[in-house]
Amino acid sequence: MNSIDQEEIHDHIDFTGNWFMDIGILGFINLMEEVYGWNLEELRNKIKNEPEKVYYGYFPLAYIYYNLMKQREKNLKETNNHELPSPKDYHNILGVSVDKKQIFEESWKFIEKNYSKNGRIQLSSSNEFYYFHNFLFFQPKWKKEKQKSAFEEILGLKNLEDDVLVHMDRTVSKFLPSKEEFPNISYTGSLITNHTLQNIVSHSTIFVLTFPLGFIYLMNEKDKEENRRTMFYSSNMEFSYKINKKIKQMVERSTEKKESIFTVAWEAIIDTLTELKSQWALENMYLVSYNLEENQKLINVEYIGIPKLQAAIIMDDTIRENLNKYIPYRKIEGKIKWKWLIQEFIKGNLLYPTIMNHLYLVLNKDAKLSYSSSLYSLLLDSKILEFKSKKEKSQIFSPDYFDNFKSLIKNIKDEISFTSFASGLINQISESAETKNRIARELLGTLKSNNKNMFLNILLKNLNENKELSSNRNFYNWILEKIISNETSFEMYGLILIMNLLRREKNE
């Protein structure tokens, strides 16, 4: 690799595969977007054309400006009307030099002139900067000379000397153990030093600083404990960037309707999925949340992985559309509760119990039947169960061991058309809606107690009165295949029958 290539990679911005660094990179992108209004594409261009200016000029300006802006927002009443000059509005701060030291000097001049007071840049560790409480230049006692020198260290204009910066531990990242807690080599401090990191990820110290800016603040008025900062992480930068942006918009839009971050994140993911078909990213996702107490203790850290199987399935447009629905499933004190099917599915839960509850509501006329979503949910459940039981039996060297999930998706789709036709025949069992409701109620009871014998007994007893349906070959063959000789998932098919009993043409 020649030196030019090296240089290009050096200044190229992309995720590294290390989530801690990556969140910092995302925070960096967020910061630049917030202050200068550059989106990811524009920022990339800037970095490509004038990397020195971005890292040594625009960045310190933005970081300090953003910090001061946040303080102002917080103490809106106390501040005077004096407008804080935004670096965005000044085009000539950095001059024409391409020397990084020169660029930084220019930007510092601007900072000193506009943002200092009483010999100090008024940085504060409030809001998201609380993450860096008492850290370097946030300390109220630090004067501007000291602050400047720390900045130079962080930007890499000076050798890293400050112990706080050299060793990566709790001081820099709350997700790491503290110096004393690093158990293996107690006398050297943390094993991870920024010198090493900088060799792998250039500007890593900058991304350490922007780490908290990668998160979105979720406020919960009822429960202060639940206040937390969350971000969506996948190893694909574009995917993560887009989704976090969407989550942020959604959170801002729905101030009164506080949904779980899981739901909001997934809505954003599902939206983005149609644009960027990245299964690889989908399989490697996390929600990272944290909440800092007074003494900077980490309260809540959450990682949510998405199983491969589920990821593969929701890549399919039809299936995803059918699961991407809220269905009513419970009535508590007269109020109907809704459940988002895709959320249950991603968590790896069976959808069967939700659909069963949904059918009870339909039966009691508290809700309208979501036929298509329920059908997809149940068949998905049953096919996954079949798939898993088949997988258990198959040996490593058997030909179907590497059977991927594609065949599963095809199976599900074939089953949909076949089953919806065959099971739909049960509607002929009686003309009267009342009778059908009665049968449905009896059958639901047997499924609730998982009693296959009683289910078939009641079904056949009622069927016995209808000669035509009894002798319908499509129908009885379906029952033989899907219920009688099915040991893994007869409940799902049973529920599909019940659902068809509750299906009223005019309601569709």
Next chain:
Amino acid sequence: MNEKNIYYWQKVVGDRPIDMNIQDIRGAVSEGFKSESTNYKQKLVYNLLETIRNNDQKEFFYILLKAINKPKKDYTLLLEQLNKSYDVMPEEVFTNFAYTVVIGIMATYDGGEKNE
């Protein structure tokens, strides 16, 4: 069918590995009952369903055998099947078997496809 049940069944029957072929049983039952009157079959089905509900295997086979104990050619296939699979079965195997028989009878009601 669940392997566990097949295995259990195998043990009881003896040295031959026997798989319960539901479609074969259904076909043989339909063949046997195709020329009986629907009214009679409906009653028979009610009686059979009652015995399955209680997992009363003895009564189930008693009623079934009584019904086919006629010098008719139609029942040859069914008798063969019964000869092959009749035994004291574990409950799940029995219910699957018995409901298959019931569906086989119901499949021959007037008004649908009678002939296989």
